[in-house]
Amino acid sequence: MDMRSVERKWQARWEKSKLNSYGGKQPKLYVLEMFSYPSGAKLHVGHWYNYGPTDSYARFKRMQGYDVFQPMGFDAFGLPAENYAIKTGVHPKDSTEQNIATMEKQLKAMGAMFDWSAEIKTCEESYYKWTQWMFLQLYKKGLAYRKEAPVNWCPSCNTVLANEQVTDGRCERCSSEVVHKNLTQWFFKITDYAEELLSGLDGLDWPEKTKNMQRNWIGRSTGCEIEFACETGDAVKVFTTRCDTVFGVTYVVLAPEHPLARKLATPEHLEEVEAYIEYASKANEIERLSSTREKTGVFTGSYCVNPVNGKRVPIWLADYVLNSYGTGAVMAVPAHDERDFAFAKKYGLPIVRVIGKKGEDSELPYCEDGIMMGSLEFDGLSGQDARDKVAAYIHKIGKGKKKVNYRLRDWLVSRQRYWGAPIPIVYCEKCGTVPVPEKELPVKLPYDVEFRPDGKSPLAKHEKFMNTTCPVCGGKATRDPDTLDTFVCSSWYYLRYADARNDKAPFSREAVDKLLPVDTYVGGAEHACMHLLYARFFTKALRDMGYLDFDEPFKRLVHQGVILGPDGNRMSKSHGNVVSPDEYVEEYGSDAFRLYLMFGFSYTEGGPWNDDGIKAVARFLDRVEKFVLKTDGYKAPKEEKPYGAEEKALDYARNFAIQRVARDMEAFSFNTAIARLMELLNAAVKYDAAEEKNISLLKATMKDFLLLLAPCAPHFCEELWEQTGGKGSVFEQPYPAENAEALRLDEAEYAVQVNSKIVARAMLPNSASEEELRACVLALPEVSARTEGKSVKKCIVVKGRLVNLIVG
């Protein structure tokens, strides 16, 4: 078959007949692949692996009667385009549009049933207008706020770097050491939803691993906040999960960035403290990445009082305490915490045991639960009970309370970059921070911008953009020079697809109610804690604002694996092991290529690319074509051969395939689905080899075969469907239904065991009772030889599978 012309032919017909468009009927099925990031000029194997098999799933569901919505678009803003621009001088808009044009063409050539009428590109005004609108809604809701936060700063390039541009603490371009610099930036208050983002995971049909990653990322921990009164009159609040160790506190530690750090320094320690704070602020990523590095710290000269026992303990600063978690301060119990222990050893601080292990003196630091000692009336308590009672006491004396903390931080969305959606905020000398009125959206991203780095945000240098008037007072105002993190764009795109051409709103409630949530979402696992968490946050926030009526955007999530280079390494230019799909598609066709991707790997595992596999799949398609055309030429006689053993066997194979292929497709177990199809073809070919055969049965079998294969090789099967006289599109045919009767066999092959060792195999009737089976088996010569003169103590029967006789 000349696949190139066949592909073009059917793609044109599908487009004309709107076969791929969502028709608005029920039951709907929203199948979504993560949209493409147009950083490279072409589709790579990873795109194919994501989109090809998932499209086959979508087509399979369509044949099962669902009105499938499968849109595609482009996550078009972002750093790579801007970096490319800095390197080559090609404007990000131009390179992005060029890449999108190429990728659109390739995606269409793939022949997936994407509904192009809903296509979106996040860098277009018609889209980012609504991204900005989202920002304003979050701002109105109090979920967007501004605060000072550090950014990665390359002193040599004089620019802000994204985390991805920092490798081992150095600038990816010039290798100079990256430092931290504070800038006032916008945050989204995702932490407001920490609890719900955590609990909502339980009801999701997502890979357990991904759910666990999110759980750990959110990092809920329950403990207690305790106040230590300082002699200066200030109070240091600490958070601990181990308040049962509070009697063992020998010092208190603040993060160097803690607001009280300077204030608590006594005059004779001030210089040292200042120096340490300065040192800590310069600590680069290399050092921070290492958890094994030696701890550093400095004594402030101040003391505070342990509220439970009145003990006076010193206050230290140390950078092993993080300012961004808990209260930015901890009570140090060196006897029962490894970090405190190491620090106390280094600086000669006292170590006091207050937890013991039953009956033995455990080595310090002892960090497990144990029995309280040296803790006044609490002695003898242990574990959670001990913590509850201590917490209650602390609460009673007014020095603290139980507290839940999360590791999750608020989401920093400001980027000091050009190629993104501008933040729709202006700053007015009189009115302060003012949101741009919705009717003035979009705040357009100007084209003529100097995006080469020179120390300022690219937009900050664009006077026409920056200088504006205050929407409130009409006076002079300046715009926010930053753009939004591209993850903001991708946090709501699945909603926009439902109503992509709406110019009055990001989406209508009606459209979203009809299509959302996404039923099946397929994409890479690398987004577990970023995109997939942000999108959930957006959904919940929009729900609370009354724009939506569901809690979770993606009901089912599937991660495809990664296709590695032939050498088993991740494909990369530096490895020189990049496989381009283009030549293969050119040579074997789109169908064979995607069929190989489905057959050659376990979908969620991926694995190294292998050339031979694709030849095998091409050969399979050749066999199919020849055999389908051959049997189609048969004419059924007036009197068909009646059903005998061969016919039953073929009919069984046919119905077995129907059952298994459907089950495997549903489970994204594409390799086994195709294996079942190969088996069916083999069975049909074998049946065909006989002199006498039932032509109607054979033809009906091959018709089912074609329908089962169609989602996996769409162009190929459409063509064969037409050539064998099929009417309309093969995808408008109902999916074959299995005939339970044909799957019921009269006999099955049993494994016959004596003392758990297989001694024979026997065809035994399925209708036989356990007693009858036992009798049949005992009559077998292989069995009788081994049971002679012995008594059968036990007989285990697994219906349809085995009989095991225990003799002795």
Add this chain to the structure above:
RNA sequence: GCGGAUGUGGCGGAAUCGGCAGACGCGUUGGACUUAGAAUCCAAUGGGAGACCGUGCAAGUUCAAAUCUUGUCAUCCGCACCA
């Protein structure tokens, strides 16, 4: 360091509940067709001459373990001073 996953022929990978390990395919070998090759078709193919041995390794539970339990090694991924 913590958390999770994976480990099965020469290779990619199968194996609902614990029930015939190795489906399907690649590769290899032999044969057919051919002047010859390519392609195609047919057959064999875990190891071992054999009794038997085989799912990373070592124990355990069970009539029965790739599957369950414990320990251990290796690889991969995520987090990484989160108090």
